[in-house]
Each structure stands twice: as structure tokens, then as C-alpha cells.
Amino acid sequence: MALQRAITGFTLPFFLVIFLASVVDVVDASWAFVLGVIGLLAGVAYGLAYYYRFEYGITPDTFDVQSGVISRRSREIPYGRIQNVDVARGVVQRLLGLAVVSIETAGGGNTEATLRFVSESEADRLQHQIRRRTAEIKDRQRSRERDTETDQRGESTDATPGSEAPSPDPDPRSEREEHVDPTRVETGYRSRRQRLFDLQSRELLLYSFTTFRPAAIAAVLFVFFLATDTILEYMVTVANPVGGPEDLENGDTGSYGILTVVSMINGLLITYLLSVAYTFATYYDFRLGRVDEDFVYERGLLQRYSGSIPAEKVQSVTVTANPIQRLIGYAGLWIETAGYGPDSSAGSQSAVPFAVRRRVYTFTENLTGVERPKFQKPPTIARRRYLVRYSIVAALFVAVVYGITRISPLEGWYFAAAVFVVVPPAAHLRYVNLGYYVGSDHLVIRRGFWRRRTTVIPYYRIQTLSTRRSIFQRRLGIASLVVDTASSRTFFWATPTIYDVDLEDARDVQGTGRKRLQSALRERARSDDVDISVDFT
Amino acid sequence: MESLHPRIRLLWIGQGVITAAVLGAIVVAVDRLLLDVPTTLQWGVIAAVIVIGLVYAIRLYQVWQFEIEPDALYLERGVITFVETAVPFVRVQHVDTQFGPIERALGLSSVVVYTAGSRNADVRIPGLTPDRARELQDTLRELAVESEADDAV
Missing domain, CATH: 2.30.29.30 (Pleckstrin-homology domain (PH domain)/Phosphotyrosine-binding domain (PTB))
Structure with a gap:
């Protein structure tokens, strides 16, 4: 495949320059001028060099990228290993008709290849081509498996993409091209795109208002550090009419208290609004569709993302809902793959960000083929454990408050003891939201109160199974079972774990999981179909 | 079930001793720079860490x-x-x-x-x-x- 390098030549250095200039400008003004010019020149030079030294190509088996000005790197990514291809378009990029293409594989902690500043049509073409070729590879593999069914033992390492040797054998591929369905190559892919789910504006609004993103706190804190004085002034001005101090220096205990309360409410409100705006902008006009065996999605108001997720790469499926969303009967559906996504919640893509719970459940059942789970509960001793645990936390909190009252003029540490009131409900809520179900083909794990996640893991996706018992758990005769899949490790999305069940049950589930993993893999080897149903709505 | 080679205990005990040494150094530094720590307490901390390390290493070997x-x-x-x-x-x-x-x-x-x-x-x-x-x-x-x-x- 020919290299297409007719990409806008000057945009790359242009952006680099803007970036460099903006960084440099922060320094002293006179410096900035000199440095700015140097930075500009260096940026232009580097950008040009980067541009001329950046090459990518589509070969029959791999996607190749060669990059680097000072140290060169050439990388070949086998199609069979690609998890997803994402296209992102920012505001400026959309104006200039550009896009960023990211190619993800399972390995490593970051994106395998990022092509910046390709034209939109080129991005679409790449996405389409890679998807097509991945599908071809799969077809080829299948037909070859059928051919070699008889002497499968000897060939088996050959027929499957070996785990550690990703490059397929250098056999002439021309003869195998025959297996590929020619119509697929010729038909335009847009026409074959089938719509699965569109986020309605009502759903989008509800989703924005019921979701809180921790990232918003970070953003607010960041802004606060950047412009502390201005914000403090603003806080004082807002609190003044309701009894706050005139300025920060003059005020009594009462007015300072009002200032604190008002500022806190203010901060919470701003954080919340920011979070709402962020969610709104991220999931604006969300669309999920299918192309052959891949999911394709599009979303975003300012920055437009589009990506594809091959159905066979799906590791597990999770339904999430926070208390408010549960109250109004809505939930979201997420798909976990082994790659890293463009989201903060790396590795898991939203398939259906928000919909009525019934629909989400139906989607999940259609998607994975899981039966409606009848959850088993951990023994009540688990609840006692949480009670003790949260009591310890509460005691620590009271101790800290006590410490503060000793070294500061504040008084009344015993008011802090009120936190003990929330301990029993907290323990109970944690307990009632736990549950697991050992299905015939899937393991379903539910946990979490603030963000309840119900994860459906097909047995054939299990990587390792661990029964863990801390010293406390050993005393109570309970254990936690950690079910590891290849979906990416993230901060917010901990590995699916069945918490605090009887040791016997944990060992049972571990044994069942191991057995069913083997039988499920054998079954999959016999039949060709993807177990994830693409057409799930 | 197969156990590990008994000599691994030496390795783990060694790690415990190193931890004790590092901790000891920190305690000494605190003593010199910030506030007085009684000498017996200093040695006590080091000895305690070594003993814990020893027990931990032996227990870990038994369990592994x-x-x-x-x-x-x-x-x-x-x-x-x-x-x-x-x-x-x-x-x-x-x-x-x-x-x-x-x-x-x-x-x-x-x-x-x-x-x-x-x-x-x-x-x-x-x-x-x-x-x-x-x-x-x-x-x-x-x-x-x-x-x-x-x-x-």
C-alpha cells in the first residue's frame, strides 16, 4: 500500500510553535522575546524534521510506523494484535480538517502508535483499512484452521497468532487473499454501518446531571492554585452579603465560619457544574454502531472522538450506576478491552453511556448471552467486618479531630463522634450491594455503593484466579476471590473481586472458574463464532 | 506441593536486615537533626525490625x-x-x-x-x-x- 503523505505540511510545526511559544512566554518578557524566537525556530526545525522523518504504511500483515528525529524507532504492529483504532478531532483540528489517529494494542502502558495531523479523510481511510485488514486476517486464520483441521496438532502454533511471536509466517499471502470476500473490499464502509444506539438529549442531560467526575475536583484545585488571590477575593465578595468578613484580615469567628461554609458550597457547586459540563461535552451526540464484527462509536462536542472496538477483543462488560441513577432507574453499559482508550477510564469504553435500566440489562444479556443473574450474597459476617472496619476509620477520624483541637484554638472535638452514626448504614450499604453469580458461561460480580458495578466476565476471558485472605479474613473464615482479565489496569476500575465470601465458596468458585475456562476454550476452538453478539440492541 | 529452596530464607532475612539498617539510619538521622531519641530506643527499633524480619522470612518460607x-x-x-x-x-x-x-x-x-x-x-x-x-x-x-x-x- 502506497504511503500517503499529502498531509498539510506546515500544520505540524505550526502547532509545535504555538505550544513552545506559549510555554516560553511564561518567563520574563524580555527573555521571552529572544527565547520565543529561538523556540520558534527550534520548533519549526523540529516540526519539519519530525514531519519529514515520520512515515507510516499499511502492509499486508502489519501497520508500520517509523518516527523519531534524534533516535529512530520503527514499529510494526500486526493487525491481529490491534485492539482498537481511535480518531480524535479537537476544535482547532476540526477547523483545519485534521485528526489524530491512535492505534492501541494490549501490551504496554500506552498507545502504540499515534498519528498526529492527518487529514480527516485520511484518518477515516486508515481506520477503515485497518479494520478491514484485521477482519481479513481473521478470515484467513479461520479458513486456514478449517484446512488444517486434520493435522491440527502440528500446525496449531502456526494457525493461531502466537503469543510471543506476533509476526505471521512469511508465506506467500497472495494465494490466501482468495479467501477474502471481495465484496467487503469494494462496498463503501459507511453504507454498511448499522446503527445500534444513539444517546437521546434527554438521556444525555440526565447522565450529565447525575454523574460526578472526580477529575472535576482536580481541575478546580488546579485553577485554585493558579489564581489563588483572585479566587479568595471572589469568595470574600460572595460571602460578604450573608455575613462574611469585609476582607480576609478583619473578621470574627462567626464571619470566618460563614465564609468557610459559603466558600465550601461555592466550591462544591462549581465543581459539580464543571463535572456536568465535562460529561455533557464528552458524550454529546454519542452514537454506537456496528461495522461487520466491530463496534464503532462517535461522541464529543468540542473534541470529537470516533473509535472502533473489535467484538472479539471484548474482555468483559460492566453495568454501572450510582445511587441517584439507581433511584431514577437508569444505568450505563461499559465494554472493557485490553487496550487503552482515549478516556480517563482507560481500557473501558462506554457502549451505552446512559439508558433506562431495563434496556441496559437487555443489552447486556444480548451482548454476552448471559442469563439473568440470581445473585448470591456473602455471609452476614462480612457485614460485621465492614462495621468493625468503618468503626476503626471513624475512631481514627475522631482522633485526628481531637489532635487538631489540642494544637489549635478550635474546640468541641466530641462533635466529631457524630460520624459513628453513619457507620452502621455505610457497612450495611456496602454489604447489600455485594453479590456474585456463577452462570453457565459467565461469572457476574456486583460491588460498590457509590458506583455500583456489575461485571459480566465470560469464563474464557479469565486470566488468573486468586483467593486472598488477610489475617482478619482468616479469623472469620472468609476470603476474597480476585478474577483477573486482560482488561487494562486502572485506578478507578479495580480488578473484579468477589469480596468476603466463605472460604469454601471462594475455593469452589475458583475451581469452577478454572474448569469452565478450559471447557469454554475447547468449545471456542471447535466453533468459529464470536461469543460477543455485535447486534445487541 | 513443592516448597522453595531453604536458602531463600537467608535472602529474605538479608532483606529484613537491610530494611532494619535503613530504618536505623533514619532513626539516627532523626536523633542528630530533629529531636533526641534514647540510644536504647534506637537499638530497640533496629532489633525489633530484625526480629520481625526473621519471623516473617521463616513464616513466608513455611507458607510458600x-x-x-x-x-x-x-x-x-x-x-x-x-x-x-x-x-x-x-x-x-x-x-x-x-x-x-x-x-x-x-x-x-x-x-x-x-x-x-x-x-x-x-x-x-x-x-x-x-x-x-x-x-x-x-x-x-x-x-x-x-x-x-x-x-x-
């Missing part, structure tokens, strides 16, 4: 066991949190043998089994003789190839 089962590598380990892990052979991506300088001095070596998983993605079996480690690596590799699955990530 592994076995090659028909379908999976099975391990039991952990003093504070006891963990029983099953690594199905189909899930083994690759197997390494490794040894650090201290391990080498003790004539020991480790086998590291990698999976595509996100947590516990690499499972380490320490305290093997180099021969046993190589043998285990070969066995695991053969078993992994034999049970090669179709659904590599």
Missing part, C-alpha cells in the same frame, strides 16, 4: 508452595494476606528465569510467569536452584504451547 496441576500453575503464598493463585497454562504469555546479584551469590534463581492480566500479571516463584528454575521454565513453556488458546488478546 507451588504445584504444577493438570491445567494450571497453582501457588500459595503470603504471611499477612494469604493468596492462592491459579495461573492456567493457556494464559501464560512467556516465562523468564531471573536472578539478582544476591540470589546469584546464594545460588538461587527465580522463575517469572507473565500473563496478559492486569493485576498479578507477573507471578514470581523465587528461591529455586538454577537447574530447577530452568526445568520449571521448560515445563511451563511446553505446557503453555501445548494448550495454546485461540483467543489471544
Whole structure:
């Protein structure tokens, strides 16, 4: 495949320059001028060099990228290993008709290849081509498996993409091209795109208002550090009419208290609004569709993302809902793959960000083929454990408050003891939201109160199974079972774990999981179909 | 179930001693720079850490066991949190043998089994003789190839 390098030549250095200039400008003004010019020149030079030294190509088996000005790197990514291809378009990029293409594989902690500043049509073409070729590879593999069914033992390492040797054998591929369905190559892919789910504006609004993103706190804190004085002034001005101090220096205990309360409410409100705006902008006009065996999605108001997720790469499926969303009967559906996504919640893509719970459940059942789970509960001793645990936390909190009252003029540490009131409900809520179900083909794990996640893991996706018992758990005769899949490790999305069940049950589930993993893999080897149903709505 | 080589205890005790030394250095630094720490307390801290390290090392050795089962590598380990892990052979991506300088001095070596998983993605079996480690690596590799699955990530 020919290299297409007719990409806008000057945009790359242009952006680099803007970036460099903006960084440099922060320094002293006179410096900035000199440095700015140097930075500009260096940026232009580097950008040009980067541009001329950046090459990518589509070969029959791999996607190749060669990059680097000072140290060169050439990388070949086998199609069979690609998890997803994402296209992102920012505001400026959309104006200039550009896009960023990211190619993800399972390995490593970051994106395998990022092509910046390709034209939109080129991005679409790449996405389409890679998807097509991945599908071809799969077809080829299948037909070859059928051919070699008889002497499968000897060939088996050959027929499957070996785990550690990703490059397929250098056999002439021309003869195998025959297996590929020619119509697929010729038909335009847009026409074959089938719509699965569109986020309605009502759903989008509800989703924005019921979701809180921790990232918003970070953003607010960041802004606060950047412009502390201005914000403090603003806080004082807002609190003044309701009894706050005139300025920060003059005020009594009462007015300072009002200032604190008002500022806190203010901060919470701003954080919340920011979070709402962020969610709104991220999931604006969300669309999920299918192309052959891949999911394709599009979303975003300012920055437009589009990506594809091959159905066979799906590791597990999770339904999430926070208390408010549960109250109004809505939930979201997420798909976990082994790659890293463009989201903060790396590795898991939203398939259906928000919909009525019934629909989400139906989607999940259609998607994975899981039966409606009848959850088993951990023994009540688990609840006692949480009670003790949260009591310890509460005691620590009271101790800290006590410490503060000793070294500061504040008084009344015993008011802090009120936190003990929330301990029993907290323990109970944690307990009632736990549950697991050992299905015939899937393991379903539910946990979490603030963000309840119900994860459906097909047995054939299990990587390792661990029964863990801390010293406390050993005393109570309970254990936690950690079910590891290849979906990416993230901060917010901990590995699916069945918490605090009887040791016997944990060992049972571990044994069942191991057995069913083997039988499920054998079954999959016999039949060709993807177990994830693409057409799930 | 197979246990580790007894000499691994020396390694772990050594690690305990190093921790004690580092902690001791910190305590001494605090004594010099910030506030007076009684000499007996200083030695007490170091002695306590060494004793804890000793008990921990011996206990860990007693607990650590592994076995090659028909379908999976099975391990039991952990003093504070006891963990029983099953690594199905189909899930083994690759197997390494490794040894650090201290391990080498003790004539020991480790086998590291990698999976595509996100947590516990690499499972380490320490305290093997180099021969046993190589043998285990070969066995695991053969078993992994034999049970090669179709659904590599």
C-alpha cells in the first residue's frame, strides 16, 4: 500500500510553535522575546524534521510506523494484535480538517502508535483499512484452521497468532487473499454501518446531571492554585452579603465560619457544574454502531472522538450506576478491552453511556448471552467486618479531630463522634450491594455503593484466579476471590473481586472458574463464532 | 506441593536486615537533626525490625508452595494476606528465569510467569536452584504451547 503523505505540511510545526511559544512566554518578557524566537525556530526545525522523518504504511500483515528525529524507532504492529483504532478531532483540528489517529494494542502502558495531523479523510481511510485488514486476517486464520483441521496438532502454533511471536509466517499471502470476500473490499464502509444506539438529549442531560467526575475536583484545585488571590477575593465578595468578613484580615469567628461554609458550597457547586459540563461535552451526540464484527462509536462536542472496538477483543462488560441513577432507574453499559482508550477510564469504553435500566440489562444479556443473574450474597459476617472496619476509620477520624483541637484554638472535638452514626448504614450499604453469580458461561460480580458495578466476565476471558485472605479474613473464615482479565489496569476500575465470601465458596468458585475456562476454550476452538453478539440492541 | 529452596530464607532475612539498617539510619538521622531519641530506643527499633524480619522470612518460607496441576500453575503464598493463585497454562504469555546479584551469590534463581492480566500479571516463584528454575521454565513453556488458546488478546 502506497504511503500517503499529502498531509498539510506546515500544520505540524505550526502547532509545535504555538505550544513552545506559549510555554516560553511564561518567563520574563524580555527573555521571552529572544527565547520565543529561538523556540520558534527550534520548533519549526523540529516540526519539519519530525514531519519529514515520520512515515507510516499499511502492509499486508502489519501497520508500520517509523518516527523519531534524534533516535529512530520503527514499529510494526500486526493487525491481529490491534485492539482498537481511535480518531480524535479537537476544535482547532476540526477547523483545519485534521485528526489524530491512535492505534492501541494490549501490551504496554500506552498507545502504540499515534498519528498526529492527518487529514480527516485520511484518518477515516486508515481506520477503515485497518479494520478491514484485521477482519481479513481473521478470515484467513479461520479458513486456514478449517484446512488444517486434520493435522491440527502440528500446525496449531502456526494457525493461531502466537503469543510471543506476533509476526505471521512469511508465506506467500497472495494465494490466501482468495479467501477474502471481495465484496467487503469494494462496498463503501459507511453504507454498511448499522446503527445500534444513539444517546437521546434527554438521556444525555440526565447522565450529565447525575454523574460526578472526580477529575472535576482536580481541575478546580488546579485553577485554585493558579489564581489563588483572585479566587479568595471572589469568595470574600460572595460571602460578604450573608455575613462574611469585609476582607480576609478583619473578621470574627462567626464571619470566618460563614465564609468557610459559603466558600465550601461555592466550591462544591462549581465543581459539580464543571463535572456536568465535562460529561455533557464528552458524550454529546454519542452514537454506537456496528461495522461487520466491530463496534464503532462517535461522541464529543468540542473534541470529537470516533473509535472502533473489535467484538472479539471484548474482555468483559460492566453495568454501572450510582445511587441517584439507581433511584431514577437508569444505568450505563461499559465494554472493557485490553487496550487503552482515549478516556480517563482507560481500557473501558462506554457502549451505552446512559439508558433506562431495563434496556441496559437487555443489552447486556444480548451482548454476552448471559442469563439473568440470581445473585448470591456473602455471609452476614462480612457485614460485621465492614462495621468493625468503618468503626476503626471513624475512631481514627475522631482522633485526628481531637489532635487538631489540642494544637489549635478550635474546640468541641466530641462533635466529631457524630460520624459513628453513619457507620452502621455505610457497612450495611456496602454489604447489600455485594453479590456474585456463577452462570453457565459467565461469572457476574456486583460491588460498590457509590458506583455500583456489575461485571459480566465470560469464563474464557479469565486470566488468573486468586483467593486472598488477610489475617482478619482468616479469623472469620472468609476470603476474597480476585478474577483477573486482560482488561487494562486502572485506578478507578479495580480488578473484579468477589469480596468476603466463605472460604469454601471462594475455593469452589475458583475451581469452577478454572474448569469452565478450559471447557469454554475447547468449545471456542471447535466453533468459529464470536461469543460477543455485535447486534445487541 | 513443592516448597522453595531453604536458602531463600537467608535472602529474605538479608532483606529484613537491610530494611532494619535503613530504618536505623533514619532513626539516627532523626536523633542528630530533629529531636533526641534514647540510644536504647534506637537499638530497640533496629532489633525489633530484625526480629520481625526473621519471623516473617521463616513464616513466608513455611507458607510458600507451588504445584504444577493438570491445567494450571497453582501457588500459595503470603504471611499477612494469604493468596492462592491459579495461573492456567493457556494464559501464560512467556516465562523468564531471573536472578539478582544476591540470589546469584546464594545460588538461587527465580522463575517469572507473565500473563496478559492486569493485576498479578507477573507471578514470581523465587528461591529455586538454577537447574530447577530452568526445568520449571521448560515445563511451563511446553505446557503453555501445548494448550495454546485461540483467543489471544
